[in-house]
Amino acid sequence: MIHPVDILLILVLLSVLFAFASSRLPVLIRILAFQGVVVSIVPFFLEHEMTAGGIIFTTATLTIRGIIIPWSFYSMIKKMGIKREVETIVSYNASVFASLLLIVAAPMLSHKFNMISFSGGTLITSTAITLVVAGMFLLMARRNAIAMVLGYIMMENGIYLIGTALSSGAQHIVEFGILLDVLAGVMIMAIMLQSIKQKYDNLDTAQLSKLKE
């Protein structure tokens, strides 16, 4: 029998493939919004009884990860008039191939470290590993500044997923602090993106190479 969470998580794994294949930023942002929504609602499926604090916190996570962050990036690229990212270090085909390898390797890894038992037999740990590594891959393989920030957000989503799956009885006030930090960090990165755009009229980070040694 397939756990209902697994259906969502399989979709998340597929979305990583799409994210790596697409050169269009709006697509990438939509994929991140979807991933944000899924990782925020996973606790609803895992915990049998939700406390009031738990429900409030999950809703807050959903709003920030699923709506506020993607929406602000969406409106930003609309304002800047940037649709496509053209600057890559690793080609899209190679990226898709790498993500396929990753999706195969992640369950093996989580099996090897016996992490399956912590997540109640679901795909949570392998999805989380995939998201963290995929996020790092985007950070390194793309030169477009927005794609790099989106990679960071993907990585954060993965870490959040590991956190919800593994640590039992986490304090919501602490998790809320982490969420605020992530939100503030992403907002500061967004301000930096706008400054880069103003100064250079595009978002190729290869231009940011004046400082050496």
Added chain:
Amino acid sequence: MLEIIFLIPFVAALAVFFLPATAGRVLLVLTGIIHLLMTIMVWTIRPEAIFPDYFALSAAGLLSLIVISLLFFLISVYTAEYLKQSHIRQENIFTGSMLLFLSTMTMVTISDHIMVMWIAIEATTLTSAPLIFTHKTSTALEATWKYVLICSVGIAMALLGSVLITLAMDVGHVKTAVSFSALTEAAKQLDPTWLKAGFVFIFVGYGTKMGLAPMHTWLPDAHSEAPSPASALLSGVLLNCAYLGIFKTNKIMVAAGLGDFSGTILMVFGLMSILAAATFIIKQTEYKRMLAYSSIENMGIIAFGTGIGGIGAYGAILCLIHHSLIKSSLFLTSGNIHSGYHSWFIDKIGQLPARMPKTFVAFFAGFAAIAGFPPFGLFIGELLIIVGAFRAGHYTMAAIFMLSLCFIFAGLSNQVFKMSFGDVSEDITSPTPEKACLVWPQYALLLTSLALCVWMPDILYQTIMAAAAAMGGGF
């Protein structure tokens, strides 16, 4: 009531955003004084926290707190004068961010919960980013971008590490608070595999923020592009805050009997940082970047000493305190030199004693101190680390350590002598005027460092010993 100490600068920062620039400068210095007084109060009466699950005092935290507080006060005096001379647009954002930065760093020193520590350290990145971006030039933009991105990604790794430590608790069936103090007590029951994994991720994460090679690439850029008072804060205290995260995690490792594992990692990365700094200092052409690489070197020394443990850990804590005092004074002095010569390049600077005599004294004394000349504290700290390395039988590492220190000494003195006594192309007419407020904070910092070598208050000595004891420190 412990939490008040980081709430006061926070409230002051919010006020500064709405006040005129001159009032902001006054409030900056005033907050510095209040913070210093409160820190002294915390040292004497040791108040309890309102939320003991999240905040608690520790020996290492107390040491970092007094260093932060003293440095901030002296730097705020310098900043008030500095801001009058430099034309920074949106000065409120600068002073407000300084205060927010102080608030978050104070929070790091008193946090006991693993996740709260993470929240506070990530918050220091966010509040210091506007400081680096102050000049809004293309190089400042590049430095800030690198800083925010590299440190955020690095610190995300530390979050993952913290999660893995909670996993080590679950696997070991430990039911305590997720705080450093509780975990150190229950360290033996934690699952060793996950604890090790957690340490590695936390080390990489906070090590990025601390500027350990090879994760140091953001550091020279950020330090050279930030205005000098901000660089002094970054180098003097921010790096210490990141180190505190590693220190406390290492404490859990030592208590769990995994000190060899974490110690080796600390020593190897420490040596790598020292070697990286040595290669870059020798061929450096800008003096502020040279100072930044020297910070990487000192962070390497501190990591190396912590890894050795025992007497080496005591030496590392001495180095930590003295490096903060000396390096922040040097960064402030570099701001003076820039205002006199309008250049960051070493070969554009010369005849320093004739043109800026007071600055020269601060600069040269700072150089002697940072290079580890005997009367200053870094010499004692480094000596203890070397003794500790020999005692523990790490002969090869100790040899590499000493050799690279010699290289760095040679590189530093070459550059500093060029700057001090070298010829400068333009004619020297008269000494550049030097404001008292831009010189005496540096003197105060250096004198404090010097005084601590001659006479150390007993309470300070006891606290250092208590902090080092966790690493098997002492004589």
